[in-house]
Amino acid sequence: MRATIRDVARQAGVSIATVSRVMRDSETVRPETRDRVLAAAGDLEFVPSHLGRQLAERRHAANGIVFPDLSGPYYAEVVLGYEAVAAELGRSVLILSTRGRDDADDAVRAMAERCDGLVVVSGRTVDDDVVARLAARGTSLVLVARPPVDTVDSVNAENDASARALTRHLLDLGARRLVFVGDPSTSPDVAERLHGVQEALTEADVAADVEIRHVQNLDEQCGAEVVGDYLGRALPDAFVCANDELALGMLGRLRAAGVDLPSRVRVTGWDDVMAARYAGLTTVRQPMRELGATAARLLDELISGTRTHPRHELLPTQLVVRTSTTLGKETP
Amino acid sequence: MRATIRDVARQAGVSIATVSRVMRDSETVRPETRDRVLAAAGDLEFVPSHLGRQLAERRHAANGIVFPDLSGPYYAEVVLGYEAVAAELGRSVLILSTRGRDDADDAVRAMAERCDGLVVVSGRTVDDDVVARLAARGTSLVLVARPPVDTVDSVNAENDASARALTRHLLDLGARRLVFVGDPSTSPDVAERLHGVQEALTEADVAADVEIRHVQNLDEQCGAEVVGDYLGRALPDAFVCANDELALGMLGRLRAAGVDLPSRVRVTGWDDVMAARYAGLTTVRQPMRELGATAARLLDELISGTRTHPRHELLPTQLVVRTSTTLGKETP
DNA sequence: GATCGTCATGTAACCGGTTTCAGAGACCGG
DNA sequence: CCGGTCTCTGAAACCGGTTACATGACGATC
Numbered sequence: 187m188r189a190t191i192r193d194v195a196r197q198a199g200v201s202i203a204t205v206s207r208v209m210r211d212s213e214t215v216r217p218e219t220r221d222r223v224l225a226a227a228g229d230l231e232f233v234p235s236h237l238g239r240q241l242a243e244r245r246h247a248a249n250g251i252v253f254p255d256l257s258g259p260y261y262a263e264v265v266l267g268y269e270a271v272a273a274e275l276g277r278s279v280l281i282l283s284t285r286g287r288d289d290a291d292d293a294v295r296a297m298a299e300r301c302d303g304l305v306v307v308s309g310r311t312v313d314d315d316v317v318a319r320l321a322a323r324g325t326s327l328v329l330v331a332r333p334p335v336d337t338v339d340s341v342n343a344e345n346d347a348s349a350r351a352l353t354r355h356l357l358d359l360g361a362r363r364l365v366f367v368g369d370p371s372t373s374p375d376v377a378e379r380l381h382g383v384q385e386a387l388t389e390a391d392v393a394a395d396v397e398i399r400h401v402q403n404l405d406e407q408c409g410a411e412v413v414g415d416y417l418g419r420a421l422p423d424a425f426v427c428a429n430d431e432l433a434l435g436m437l438g439r440l441r442a443a444g445v446d447l448p449s450r451v452r453v454t455g456w457d458d459v460m461a462a463r464y465a466g467l468t469t470v471r472q473p474m475r476e477l478g479a480t481a482a483r484l485l486d487e488l489i490s491g492t493r494t495h496p497r498h499e500l501l502p503t504q505l506v507v508r509t510s511t512t513l514g515k516e517t518p
Numbered sequence: 519m520r521a522t523i524r525d526v527a528r529q530a531g532v533s534i535a536t537v538s539r540v541m542r543d544s545e546t547v548r549p550e551t552r553d554r555v556l557a558a559a560g561d562l563e564f565v566p567s568h569l570g571r572q573l574a575e576r577r578h579a580a581n582g583i584v585f586p587d588l589s590g591p592y593y594a595e596v597v598l599g600y601e602a603v604a605a606e607l608g609r610s611v612l613i614l615s616t617r618g619r620d621d622a623d624d625a626v627r628a629m630a631e632r633c634d635g636l637v638v639v640s641g642r643t644v645d646d647d648v649v650a651r652l653a654a655r656g657t658s659l660v661l662v663a664r665p666p667v668d669t670v671d672s673v674n675a676e677n678d679a680s681a682r683a684l685t686r687h688l689l690d691l692g693a694r695r696l697v698f699v700g701d702p703s704t705s706p707d708v709a710e711r712l713h714g715v716q717e718a719l720t721e722a723d724v725a726a727d728v729e730i731r732h733v734q735n736l737d738e739q740c741g742a743e744v745v746g747d748y749l750g751r752a753l754p755d756a757f758v759c760a761n762d763e764l765a766l767g768m769l770g771r772l773r774a775a776g777v778d779l780p781s782r783v784r785v786t787g788w789d790d791v792m793a794a795r796y797a798g799l800t801t802v803r804q805p806m807r808e809l810g811a812t813a814a815r816l817l818d819e820l821i822s823g824t825r826t827h828p829r830h831e832l833l834p835t836q837l838v839v840r841t842s843t844t845l846g847k848e849t850p
Numbered sequence: 851g852a853t854c855g856t857c858a859t860g861t862a863a864c865c866g867g868t869t870t871c872a873g874a875g876a877c878c879g880g
Numbered sequence: 881c882c883g884g885t886c887t888c889t890g891a892a893a894c895c896g897g898t899t900a901c902a903t904g905a906c907g908a909t910c
Contacts, residue, residue, distance in 0.1 A: 263589060
């Protein structure tokens with residue numbers, strides 16, 4: 187069995203209080219005594235138990251993060267940014283993926299019991315009432331890429347401005363008939379993107395319109411299916427997809443059908459995943475790592491009690507133009 | 519403040535032992551008493567403290583996983599597979615990324631104090647002596663994608679057979695002068711892959727050779743640089759890269775230089791990341807998720823004491839042929 | 851009716867730390 | 881030489897659970 191604080195105290199001939207003081211060099215201890223304790227601790231290879239310490243301090247020194255999935259670069263980057271900052275702040279990071287878990291709500295609640303606070307990424311993880319109940323219980327919470335709730339901190343990527351920029355880019359290229367691929371009712375992010383597109387069209391001084399094409403999931407297969415539908419009839423000028431995976435699915439199917447891009451049709455995505463670069467996909471880059479990092483900082487403020495009023499951060503995004511819309515100004 | 523077991527006991531008019539028994543429905547409690555306790559618990563919204571419980575049980579019910587990075591799909595998938603199985607086994611998962619951390623060794627040791635056991639992924643995370651010291655201390659350990667140590671469990675992906683298959687594939691296509699890109703001294707995985715290539719060449723009934731091209735890092739930039747070097751002189755028949763990122767970097771640079779693939783030169787990678795599919799990269803697919811899942815299961819056996827003798831798992835890999843080597847049998 | 855076993859529950863020690871408070875000396879000025 | 885202050889250390893309570901053991905009630909057995 188590993189040495190405890192009492193073993194060290196006995197060996198050094200002091201009380202456990204003194205050992206505790208030396209280990210966390212809090213109060214003053216006579217150098218001579220300190221040396222004796224340190225010698226005993228080194229001798230016994232004493233490492234203070236986190237459990238004992240945490241119980242006494244009534245804190246976990248750990249943060250949680252809940253996300254739907256880790257495949258695909260989006261969430262992985264968010265988690266990475268989160269972990270980096272949390273570690274800097276001296277906190278461990280607990281992860282919980284809700285994908286394919288039917289007891290996600292319970293799992294999140296269980297996780298909340300093991301952390302000083304947690305971050306919930308994406309609306310596809312747990313229901314709002316779970317979030318509300320956690321918040322009501324006093325759990326420190328930060329929402330990421332999830333519709334803000336007044337009383338709860340949130341971090342989101344800007345959608346509207348980039349959607350407008352993207353749309354103007356397409357209009358500049360002469361595109362007039364757009365098709366937005368994705369279901370705005372599934373996610374507020376998607377709804378905002380669509381909204382930005384529609385606004386840009388309204389503000390434009392040319393006649394242009396956007397059709398909305400709903401899909402089951404935002405994945406490659408659905409993207410391919412959408413292309414299949416359009417191959418029979420006239421292609422629009424551009425497909426504006428709610429995310430990169432949809433767009434990549436479309437690109438693959440279009441290429442297979444021998445449709446030339448960007449002359450016959452243009453395709454855009456959202457996220458700027460790594461594959462988008464190789465596929466030459468015009469898309470919108472999100473500061474994923476920064477989303478996680480910001481969430482970690484906000485959460486730390488909540489936990490440490492530095493701040494009590496909720497904050498809502500909105501991080502900027504950036505249009506990345508590639509060959510799926512124009513050969514003119516390719517960004518490799 | 520949240521309710522404790524003593525609050526519940528007082529309200530229900532029983533002792534804390536009885537409450538504990540009800541909460542973990544261990545021993546027999548009279549139904550009537552149980553109902554009283556449950557009512558009180560519900561009333562006070564009592565949730566047993568993990569800290570108290572864990573201290574008493576002297577276990578964390580948490581596992582750790584250490585990896586170098588989470589950007590790029592490789593480690594993310596491993597972590598995902600690990601988390602899924604760990605969650606199934608009722609364990610929380612702590613993560614630790616060592617990238618850009620100069621105190622990685624300490625961080626790993628600190629993490630070990632908070633878990634019942636941990637998985638170390640890749641040799642690029644911490645030194646062998648840290649692993650050895652943890653093992654000596656009795657920490658349950660599983661190594662993933664890291665050179666096996668006799669006494670410590672390990673999970674690795676098969677390298678040799680796939681490297682041979684890959685090489686034979688290139689030989690079949692007529693390639694004779696190969697260049698292996700990557701530094702075999704940095705990682706045993708890379709060394710094994712090179713070894714497989716060399717063996718396949720030796721066994722082949724044609725005259726062929728492989729040159730070894732060392733690189734600083736296994737990333738896209740280095741891949742692009744290697745191409746730059748070769749553009750001046752004669753290109754080999756094929757570049758066999760130690761991973762996909764190198765290969766993708768080469769593909770980009772080759773395409774930019776107007777070199778036609780696969781007619782002028784062939785390129786292969788290793789890992790089968792998502793971008794490889796869009797870049798048409800011939801590569802070797804690793805069962806990344808399964809690596810993580812297997813590690814979680816091995817670790818659970820160690821922690822629960824079901825098994826004491828070390829095991830070394832070797833998971834199969836699979837050659838994926840795409841257009842970077844041949845247009846003949848493209849796998850989309 | 852005394853003895854015994856069983857069942858339900860309570861008492862108290864324990865897990866390994868932190869922290870409050872009090873006390874023992876050392877030191878100082880008058 | 882004495883009272884007061886300061887510095888260092890120890891005793892003990894506490895964090896919130898688990899669990900070995902003790903206890904008491906009750907029914908069964910002879």
